[in-house]
Amino acid sequence: MAAPHQDVGFRHGPVEGVGVKVLVTGHQGYIGSVLCPLLCTHGHTVVGLDTGFFEGCDFLEAPTDVRMLRRDLRDMAAADLDGIDGVVHLAALSNDPIG
Numbered sequence: 001m002a003a004p005h006q007d008v009g010f011r012h013g014p015v016e017g018v019g020v021k022v023l024v025t026g027h028q029g030y031i032g033s034v035l036c037p038l039l040c041t042h043g044h045t046v047v048g049l050d051t052g053f054f055e056g057c058d059f060l061e062a063p064t065d066v067r068m069l070r071r072d073l074r075d076m077a078a079a080d081l082d083g084i085d086g087v088v089h090l091a092a093l094s095n096d097p098i099g
Ligand SMILES: NC(=O)c1ccc[n+]([C@@H]2O[C@H](COP(=O)([O-])OP(=O)(O)OC[C@H]3O[C@@H](n4cnc5c(N)ncnc54)[C@H](O)[C@@H]3O)[C@@H](O)[C@H]2O)c1
Pocket: 025, 026, 027, 028, 029, 030, 031, 032, 049, 050, 051, 052, 053, 054, 071, 072, 073, 074, 089, 090, 091, 092, 093, 094, 095
């Protein structure tokens, strides 16, 4: 039996008709900058939300096919979730910016 992630194409490329709209908070970070292109490659629509705290310190080019909300997560309104099927919540101050 196939693993759940195989059903949505994570191993075998996009599967027609399974694309969902995903809000990725902290999408400019270490994990988000890898995850967003992966989601897009597999047919999903990504909306990123990030304050841009570490903008300019990127290892990768910012993804161009991701709509971006430059916003603090704590200022989100319910309307920001209109049309969103799922949220991947990565926004956090998880790394010591001076250490
Ligand atoms: N990187 C790892 O190895 C690792 C391991 C385990 C868990 N995690 C967790 O995964 C998540 C993401 O980790 P990462 O390494 O990508 O972090 P990161 O610091 O590289 O990225 C976090 C992003 O969140 C944004 N952000 C911070 N506060 C925000 C706010 N209030 N509103 C909007 N955006 C905000 C920052 O600007 C940044 O771009 C964190 O919760 C972290 O604790 C990471």
